[in-house]
Amino acid sequence: MRIFHYISILLLIFAGSLSAQDKVIHELKQSLAAKKDSIGYVNVLNQLGMQYHLSNADSCFLFTVKARDIATRLGYKKGMADALNNLSIFYALKANMKLAIEYDYKALLLYRYLGDSANVCQVLMNSSIYHNYEGTKPAAGIFLQQAMNIGKHLPNDSIYGLVLINYAIHFGGDTLRQDSVIWAIQKAKEILAKYPGSRNHYYIEAFEADGWMKRGEADKAVKKINQLANRAIGEGLIFVGIDMLEHIETYTKNGHYADVIPYKEKIFALAKQAGYTELMLPTITSLYRYYADKKDAAKTAAYGKVLYELVRRRQEMKSNIQVNHLDYFLKEQALTEWQLSNKVQKEKIAKTNMKKEHRQILIGLLSGVLLLLGGFTFSRYRSYRNLRQQELMLADMNAVISEKNKQLQINDDFKNKLIAIIANDFREPLNNIIKVAVMFRNNAGKEALQEVIDQVDISSRNTLVVFDNILRWIKSQLSGFVYSPMACPLLLFFEEILQGMAPVLINRQISAGLDVAGDILLAGEPEMLQFVNRSLLQYVVSFSPDNHTIGIMAIKEAHRVKVVFTSTAPQITAEMAARLFVHQEVITMVICKDFMDKMGGQIWAEKTGTQLQLIYTLPSFN
Structure with a gap:
């Protein structure tokens, strides 16, 4: 029966620091109903399967199989790995270690593919437990050592604490490793102290009780074990409770006298309730022999029947280990569901017959109430409809007024800009x-x-x-204005502008360094583009000192062309340059920005030291 002691550590990996078992399952089922996305649904199904490991193995199996099927259909590898992991533990609970090892290995491959170190660690630890139960202790030791190596590097060291507990159980009987066993227990205590609500503390306290037993304090140890068992069962952790009770039988084998039969009967009753009967073969065999020796025909027959059924199932598993086992539990569950459905149908018929007697009275009362409510609702609806119509009318009027105000503001801005241009030019x-x-x-x-x-x-x-x-x-x-871009030869445009500004440039002895290729064509509206070019050139000329050269350069950039006007303008600050095309006082620059926006371009100014650059970009017509 030491399998309970091993597998319970494996289950506690999932138990974590949860509250009472029934409460957690209830909350998960509520969240399951609220889940909309399939991946979230799979995750909750796997969590339910994990929780049911501790209290009902068959429910665990059904939730896990459903999660595995959906995850496989979706190609959700994390959900598939979690389901395979749950299935491996389920088959361990059913004493089918070959299938447990097979599913555990499949889960290990997926977790390694996903890079999930924490679950790789716990799956390796599970493998060591399964191989130990199968009698392949060298393989069990190798898997346990691999889990130890990974666990000590995990950021969440609670899993490492579980590996240490398993290490202490695995080598507890090895007299040459007692120092390392004591170290492992102490280290696990230090780690699990960070997680005060963890169910792993059951095993730390059980280790302490074992220590009292070795020092001759048997009564104190037995009392502590009973307290731990009752507490675990009260929290719905049936598997943990069974494992705690198993310590009593271990104490009797080590020289402490106690009547273990009541403990074994209690263990069997709990295991039968939770679906762990397949692990009960040694216990049932012991109870059968005990009552056979006592000549108790009734209990001998009862335990003999259970013993026969267990042996028969094991023979079936040997002949067709995977298909028969799955079919058995699925058919058993289907039968249970059919019986439940039949019972529910009978209850529904009884309730229907009983309700018929009260239905007429209820219909009459409800009809009167509905008439009253209908009249009240109609009057309220009429009031609401009138109020709603008034609100819609007010909203329409406000929208019209707002639109007119907006149009007036636009017209006013346009008028101001127009007056400023006329006054300036x-x-x-x-x-x-x-x-x-x-x-x-x-x-x-x-x-x-x-x-x-x-x-x-x-x-x-x-x-x-x-x-x-x-x-x-x-x-x-x-x-009604529609922008239609045309091919604009940039070099010809600048030559035309420079020819018109020649007297001003000659008068101030300002020259223009024109670096524009003759094949550059911009996609724009010619008159808008000429306005922008002329305005930018006039602006840099107005702020340039006499006897100065202004740079005009065009740069091809992918599907756009960047045009840069460069001059020296010490009186222009960086802040003025940043606000040049949004400041209402320089209205010509604001109009330039309007034109560039309509042509799908950008325009801005940069000031570095005394050098001022006016830059715009437009799509290339090519």
Whole structure:
């Protein structure tokens, strides 16, 4: 019966620091009903299967098989690994170690594939338990050592504590390893002290009771074991309770006298309740022999029948170990479900007959209540509908007013921008006209007068161009405007602008370094693009010192072209550059940004030291 002592450690890997067993299962079933995604559903099924290991092996099997089928269909490897792990423990509880080892190995392969070191550690430990029970102790020792090597490097060292407990159980009877066994127990105590609610403390306390027994304090040890067993059973941890009671039989074998028959009968009753009967062969055999010697025919027959059934099942497992075992439990569960369904149907029929007697009275009462509620609901509905109509009417009116305010604000902004442009760009030609008038009145010289007239001619032409651009901008702001990009030869555009600005550049002795390839075509609206180019060039010229060179460069970037205007402008700060295209005072720059947005481009300014760069990007027409 030491298998209970080994497998219980294996089960506690999953028990963790949970609250009472029934409460946990109830909470998991509630969360199962609320799960919508299939992966989450598989995880809860596996958790339910894990929990039922400790109290009902057959329920564990059903939840685990369902989780395995769904996980396999989804290709969810973590869910498949957890289900295989649960199945290996289930078959260990059914004393079928060959299948337990097979499923354990399959789970190990998946956990290694997933890189799940914690579960690799616990599966290796399980393998050592199964091989130890099968009698292959060298293999059991190898698996246990592998689990020890992995466990001491895990960040969550609670699993390492379990491996140490298993180590102490595995080598507890080896007189040459008593020092290492004591060390393992002490180390496990230190680790599990971090997890005060863990069920693993049952085994730490059982080790202490074993120590009292070895020192001759038998009564104290037996009392402690009974307390641990009762506490575990009270929390729904039936498997742990059985393992605690097993210590009493071990004490009697080591010289302590106690009547173990009541303990064995209690163990058998608990195992039968939880579905661990296959592990009860030694206990049942002992009870059968005891009552046969006592000439107790009734109990001898009862335990003989159970013993016969266990032996028969083991023979079936030997002949067809996997299929027969699965079929047996599935058919047994199907029979149980059918019996349950039959019982439920009978209860439903009885309840239906009983309800018929009260139905007429209830229908009459409910009809009256429904009439009252209907009248009240209708009156409330009419009030609600009237209120709702008023709310919708107010909402529509507010929406109309809000839209009109928004349109007024847009129109007002547009008007301000338009006035600012006119005030800015028409000032120069008007000033030149005034100069000509003054010079005529003062009889100025012919050469001076000719120079001013030339300036008036140039500025007037530029003003006409600006006026055309303003008209274009006005059209772009009107509803119904559709932007249609065209091929814009950038080099020709700049040559045209520089030709128009030649007098200003010559007067201030400013030159333009034009680095633009002749094959560069931008995808844009020509008039908008010329407005942007002219405005940016005028801006850098206005802030550049005399006798200075302005750089104009075009750079191809994937499917876009980047155009950079470079000049020295010490009076422009980095903050002014950052806000250049959003500041309402520089209205021309704001209009440039509007045009670039419509053409699908970007525009910004950068200031580094005294150097100012105005940059825009547009898609390449190529």
